[in-house]
Amino acid sequence: MMNKKAIGAVAVAAAAVLALSACSGGSSEGSAGGDAATGEISYWLWDANQLPAYQQCATDFTKANPDITVKITQTGWDDYWSKLTNGMASGTAPDVFTDHLSKYPDFLKTKQLVPLDDSITVDVSQYNEGLADLWVGQDGKRYGLPKDWDTVALFYNQKMATDAGITPEQMGSLTWNPQDGGTYEKAIARLTVDKNGKRGDEAGFDKNNVAVYGLGLPGSDAENAGQTQWSYLSATTGWTTTDKNPWGTHFNYDDKKLQDTIDWWASLAVKGYMPKLETTVGANAADNFGAGKAAINSNGSWMIGQYTGYKGIDVGIAPTPQGPEGKRASMFNGLADSVWAGTKKKDAAIKWVEYLGSSACQDVVASKAVVFPAITTSSEKAADAFKAKNVDVSAFTQHVTDKTTFMLPITDNASKVAGIMKPAVDAVIAGKSPASSLTAANEQVNALFAK
Amino acid sequence: MTTLTKQPDPGLSARAPRKSRKRGKPSDGFRGIGDLKVALFFIAPAMVGLILFYLVPTIRGIYLSFTEYSILGDPEWIGAQNYERIAKDPLFWNALGVTAEYVLINIVLQTALALGLAILMHRVAKSTLIRGALLMPYLMANVIAALLWFWMLDYQIGIINQIIEWTGLPRVAFFGSEQWAIPTQALINTWRHMGYTALLIFAGLQAIPNSVYEAASIDGSKAVSTFWRITLPLLRPVLVLVLVVTVIGSFQVFDTVAVTTAGGPVNATRVLQFYIYQRAFNEQDFGYGSALAVILFLILAIVAFIQMKFLRGNQSDLD
Missing domain, CATH: 3.40.190.10 (Periplasmic binding protein-like II)
Structure with missing residues (x-):
């Protein structure tokens, strides 16, 4: 009898594992459970050069919001997207991640992103012209806040x-x-x-x-x-x-x-x-x-x-x-930060995205002279920071001032x-x-x- | 055995066996069930593993091959559409050709070299150290071996191209040119697997009794004809096993390609496994990828069947 029970237990356990794996494989998008506004949220980016700047932003953010901490993970571009997709399928994707224009349409199609304008209103005129429009889906909703641009x-x-x-x-x-x-x-x-x-x-x-x-x-x-x-x-x-x-x-x-x-x-x-x-x-x-x-x-x-x-x-x-x-x-090209639909801490995640898209964080990024932030005043500060390092970046910025860019x-x-x-x-x-x-x-x- | 010790009255010994048989029957049956339980208990871990990690994924993979599925969201049944698209997909046919080229170069060279090495191990190199050293490349992880050769064969900084240039010949784009990319990767994996394959063949050589060789030498057979007429025929079952295993492994080449050329240049190294990975994981088309995988599975089953059937791999000439 014991053996039968044991076998039964193993069978039940196996079935449970199967059922669980089937669940997580299929419908992770529906599992957006909590809207917690506190706790630790995870954030992913791929560019190691920008990690120090965003670490600084995270520290400043926690100072202003002591009940939220941000754990940043950096993964190289080559592995970033498959890791992210697998994370979404298995329910372990980060709450917030750096998003790319060529990738986000696929995430939209599979309903992996949280529309941001349901929760926050951001003055999009502060960003360099055109950047904010790129992150509006075919449904007219916003799925990312611009963080930087490149030419x-x-x-x-x-x-x-x-x-x-x-x-x-x-x-x-x-x-x-x-x-x-x-x-x-x-x-x-x-x-x-x-x-x-x-x-x-x-x-x-x-x-x-x-x-x-x-x-x-x-x-x-x-x-x-x-x-x-x-x-x-x-x-x-x-x-x-x-x-x-x-x-x-x-x-x-x-x-x-x-x-x-x-x-x-x-x-x-x-x-x-x-x-x-x-x-x-x-x-x-x-x-x-x-x-x-x-x-x-x-x-x-x-x-x-x-x-x-x-x-x-x-x-x-x-x-x-x-x-x-x-x-x-x-x-x-302009990157943005997006919130994953499966997040358990939606409110905290959106708060972090809002901070990433604000001049408070983008000025910090500008001061490190690694990329051009999306906010117009911040990207001018970045140009000055490059100049202080004796790098003339006008060849990049003149495309923006002369309006010779295309999306x-x-x-x-x-x-x-x-x-x-x-x-x-x-x-x-x-x-x-x-x-x-x-x-x-x-x-x-x-x-x-x-x- | 407990039933025997409980044998009653010795005076009824004539009936005792029958009785004990009678009593033994249900108890034997009962013990059988008891054994089954115990057996199942011990089989269970392997069984659960087999079901969980082989059977279910295989069936699910076959099911997915009839669907459109992007991993996010639910699979959508589309019948045989994936297979129809594959039949018209030039990249699939290209992958088949590229894979076949790889397998041909890899298997022919690897088997010939391994056979030579095995005979040398058998006849000449009795030192365990040397025999062990032949296994060294196999102990290296595939990816490491691939990256090491990728670096040594690099067009700009590779040591092998430096040597080629010193001899006055033009540098060779081992991984970059369409002609060289597949032979290069086939050779790397030949280098890596040769020692292991030789070891398997070596084991087969040791199973051939010495008496056969003695008889041959008494009949005046020379070394070469002994090899062709005695060694090779008697080695056949082992060679078939080695061929089946290495051909299957060769068809599944992936990591070497993935860490070096990633299918390029153009489509020169887009082998079947890499194409499956590309469609499923890069392009999120798991239905199409599954259909490709099912086709690879069928190809391998047919190839293994043909090899076993025509080379009579399950029979030995030693008996």
């Missing part, structure tokens, strides 16, 4: 530029077009040096033995819609990623303007001005720049600290080149689009397929939205 510029090695006879003024007034690459390509060619010391624009240049590439290459960047690598060029031709933004449902990778841009970019590798894609696997483009193997890197403003931190490299920051229509362009494309199915576009653009940059092959990939992408 793109050209980091370049000043000594190499001087040696090549290129002045900072010339670097600051580059032009580009998809046909001959304009003065941008001329500068890239001039800055490329082969092993015999011949420059890319000189006779006898050996493109198969290059010592310094004019332009660095981290990868095809198609998984990020070309954010730092080619969107600053394609957008100057008047091309847009989707039919409308946010919430576009039709992609335009079949457009000749985009394909000409990608073809031009891929041609740099053929000419020996940019590394071949196959040599970049496992390499870090920024570190290669730091090692003096590339003269120019296009990258985002969140990378300022890393690029200016390389010992022995005198880094200049130039604005992205002017396009065929005489205008510059930079993707404008990161916000759509459903972002990860599936990335899964299709990355190998497609890889193949073009690797020289395996012409850019016209992107038309077929574009059809696959648009088919995702057909249902």
